[in-house]
Amino acid sequence: MNNxxxxxxFLKKTALGTAGLSLxxxxxxxxxxxxxxxxxxxxxxxxxxxxxxxRGALVPAMQIHAKEMNFQFTAVSDIWSRRxxxxxxxxxxxxxxDIAACRNNDELYDRKDVDAVIISTADFQHALHxxxxxxxxxxxxxxxxFAETMADNRAAKExxxxxxxxxxxxxxxxxxxxxxxxxxxIKAGKFGDIVAVxxxxxxNQPGRWxxxxxxxxxxxxxxxxxxxxxxxPKTDWDPRKYLEFRLFWPYSSGIPGQWMAHQIDxxxxxxxxxxxxSVAANGGIYLWKDGRQNFDTMTxxxxxxxxxxxxxxxxxxxxxxxxxxxxxxxxIYYSNAGELNLDTNKISPNGGLRANQARAMGMQENLLQEMxxxxxxxxxxxxxxxxxxxxxAHMRNWMECVRSRKKPNADVMxxxxxxxANIMTTAALRTGQFVTFDEEKQEVLAGGxxxxx
Numbered sequence: 401m402n403n404x405x406x407x408x409x410f411l412k413k414t415a416l417g418t419a420g421l422s423l424x425x426x427x428x429x430x431x432x433x434x435x436x437x438x439x440x441x442x443x444x445x446x447x448x449x450x451x452x453x454x455r456g457a458l459v460p461a462m463q464i465h466a467k468e469m470n471f472q473f474t475a476v477s478d479i480w481s482r483r484x485x486x487x488x489x490x491x492x493x494x495x496x497x498d499i500a501a502c503r504n505n506d507e508l509y510d511r512k513d514v515d516a517v518i519i520s521t522a523d524f525q526h527a528l529h530x531x532x533x534x535x536x537x538x539x540x541x542x543x544x545x546f547a548e549t550m551a552d553n554r555a556a557k558e559x560x561x562x563x564x565x566x567x568x569x570x571x572x573x574x575x576x577x578x579x580x581x582x583x584x585x586i587k588a589g590k591f592g593d594i595v596a597v598x599x600x601x602x603x604n605q606p607g608r609w610x611x612x613x614x615x616x617x618x619x620x621x622x623x624x625x626x627x628x629x630x631x632x633p634k635t636d637w638d639p640r641k642y643l644e645f646r647l648f649w650p651y652s653s654g655i656p657g658q659w660m661a662h663q664i665d666x667x668x669x670x671x672x673x674x675x676x677x678s679v680a681a682n683g684g685i686y687l688w689k690d691g692r693q694n695f696d697t698m699t700x701x702x703x704x705x706x707x708x709x710x711x712x713x714x715x716x717x718x719x720x721x722x723x724x725x726x727x728x729x730x731x732i733y734y735s736n737a738g739e740l741n742l743d744t745n746k747i748s749p750n751g752g753l754r755a756n757q758a759r760a761m762g763m764q765e766n767l768l769q770e771m772x773x774x775x776x777x778x779x780x781x782x783x784x785x786x787x788x789x790x791x792x793a794h795m796r797n798w799m800e801c802v803r804s805r806k807k808p809n810a811d812v813m814x815x816x817x818x819x820x821a822n823i824m825t826t827a828a829l830r831t832g833q834f835v836t837f838d839e840e841k842q843e844v845l846a847g848g849x850x851x852x853x
Contacts, residue, residue, distance in 0.1 A: 440470065443802055446514040446538075447476040448505060448529055449521030450487035453543060457788055458518050461795035463494055469799045475500040477508035479624040504627060505529070509536035516540065516566075516802055522645045523652040524548045527556035527819075528630055534565040541798045543570040544665075545657035545822050546815030548650065549853075550844055552631070553819045560812040568798035568808040569815035571665045575794035578745045579666060581773045582733070585740065585747070586670050590776065591768070592735035597667060597716040599732075601659040604725040606688050609646040609658075615639045633853065640691070647692035650853045653826040654694025655683075655720045660825065663731055665810075665818040666742075667704060667716055670733070674813075675820040676702040677713070679835045681828035687723045696722040700825045707839065718825075738768035745773040820844065827851035 445462065447454060459473070466472060476487035476499055484501040491499050502508040508517075509532075516539040519529045527547035533540040546569050547553035560567045573579045585591055620637045628642060629635070632650055645651040646658055668674060683698030698720055705713020731742040738752040749767035758765050794809065801808040820837060823844045828835040833847035844851045 443469070443471045443799070444474040444513045444515045445471055446474060446502075446508050446511070446517045447478075447487055447491075447499075448508065448517050448519040448533070449525075450476055450478050450483040450490070451520040454518065454520040455486075455490060457791045458520055458541070458543075458795065459490065459494060461788065461791045462518070462799070464792050465796045465799055466495065469796070469803070471799055473497055473499050474513045475502055475508055475511055477502040477505050479504055479627055480618065481622045482618070504624065505532055505536075509533075509538070514538060519543060520570075522628070523657050524552075524632060524645070524650060525630055527552035530567060531556045531559040534559050534563040534567065537563075537565070539566040539802045541568045541570065541795065542815065544815065545653070545661045545819055546812075547819040548653055548657055548823065548826070550820070550823055550842065550851075553816055553823070554842060557812055557816045566798070566801050566805065566808060567812045567815075568794065568801065569810040569812065569818075570791075570794070571662060571810040571814055571818065572788075572790040572794035573662055573666055574669060574809040574814065575797050576790040577793075578742060578773055579669075581776065582666075582740055582742060583670050585773070585776045586733070591733070591740060591747075592737050592766075594671065594714045594733055595736055596714055596734040597732065598730065598734075599660075599663045599716065599718045600727050600730040601655070601663070601720040602725050602727045602729070603722055605722055606690075608722055609644055609654075610690070611643040614643050618643060644692075647690075647694050649693050649826075649830065652694065653822055655698050656700075656822040656825040656829070659720055660700070660718055661818045661822055664702075664716070664718065664821045665814060666731065667702075668814070668817050668821075671704065673704050673706075674817040675837060676704050676716070676824060677707060677710075677836070678703045679821075679824040679828045681825050681835075682832075683829050695829060698825075698829060700828065702821070735768070737766045740773070742773075747771050747773060747776055823851065 462471060473491050473495060476484055478484045478487065488499055488501055491497050500511065508514060517533050518541045519526060519533065520543045521529055523545055526542050526545065530540055530542045547556060586594070618639045623642070625637050625642070626634070641648045641651055646654055652658070679700055679702050681698060681700035683695035685692060685695055686697050688696045700718045702716040702718070703713060704716060729743065733740040734751060736753055738747065738749040740747050747768055748770045752768060753763070753766040755765040797809045824835045824837060827844050827846040831846040831851070836845050838845055
């Protein structure tokens with residue numbers, strides 16, 4: 401990397417970005433300040449929300465590369481006092497650093513020792529916290545789902561594009577070696593047209609997304625319930641909605657935002673289609689009747705293809721359940737010639753057009769050659785270490801892009817588009833209606849009307 405050129409490019413982009421602002425808008429508040437980094441300056445990182453995901457994956461992933469990339473943690477923001485203390489102790493143990501504890505993001509962004517942030521708060525907060533971060537002049541790594549409503553989705557995308565800050569969305573498949581190989585194989589035309597995709601995510605876990613011990617321990621006076629709810633309808637204190645938010649709408653969509661977001665994003669990436677043309681879905685709480693509002697089982701059927709040509713396209717079938725783990729996690733792409741299986745990482749002629757069936761219609765046999773995915777496309781990759789190679793690679797990509805000012809693997813548009821698919825699915829599940837998307841207004845339509853809470 402040519403650091404001098406990268407720095408000049410960054411300064412040029414910054415100048416162009418501010419040139420179109422009014423004089424009033426250029427009177428920056430302290431919150432909008434961020435220092436201009438030199439090529440070798442240390443990048444100071446704040447933690448926004450010390451969650452299980454942050455503890456188990458994001459902090460360890462950054463620490464793998466922190467010394468080489470010259471990144472370090474300097475502060476944590478969490479509205480629950482217990483989480484602030486846990487973050488300080490965890491970073492002290494893992495990195496040997498004493499970090500500052502901030503009661504909220506206002507305090508965090510008033511600090512001058514925070515250049516970038518890792519956001520791993522509740523699902524419905526991601527987009528709004530991302531908007532807040534970039535408008536405060538910070539780059540951000542934002543966990544998926546990027547957004548759970550179109551209003552939040554549009555607002556966050558606009559802020560990121562307007563400020564030009566580096567944002568990586570936590571769709572870590574975009575940094576996975578096998579997914580890059582699959583992408584390149586399909587884009588090279590070797591697979592043929594996609595005719596169908598099947599995706600599943602099945603577990604048998606009554607405790608998935610439950611936190612009964614913590615629910616019994618948290619006290620309203622130790623956190624900020626009003627700030628937690630952000631722009632959601634204000635309700636009375638509920639520790640389950642605070643700690644088990646993935647089970648409750650509108651704090652989370654549950655399965656669509658948590659699991660489907662990862663898998664459906666690969667469809668967009670492999671095809672350059674930003675979102676489905678339509679979605680039909682069904683589901684319910686069939687077994688785990690523990691007060692949750694989000695379904696324990698669901699199936700969605702998507703129609704994908706060019707928006708101006710209904711004669712072309714394919715179907716995606718997505719299913720997920722908490723109640724029986726048979727089938728596990730599956731991602732299989734089909735063409736007329738066979739399948740690309742991202743569970744086994746193999747390309748095969750399975751299901752392809754055989755000679756006897758082709759001959760009857762005056763056609764030729766159409767079969768893929770069987771091979772391991774890595775033999776089909778060679779992809780140059782860097783070495784990854786740690787328990788979760790994809791998260792490690794994804795975090796490193798963000799760190800490199802913060803320095804180079806290049807677009808990360810899962811930029812804001814990847815998050816914006818997977819969120820459209822999530823919101824369309826949620827609308828279909830919650831209304832029982834056929835769901836489409838208004839391209840002009842960028843609005844999800846359930847039964848022809850905009851989908852709300």
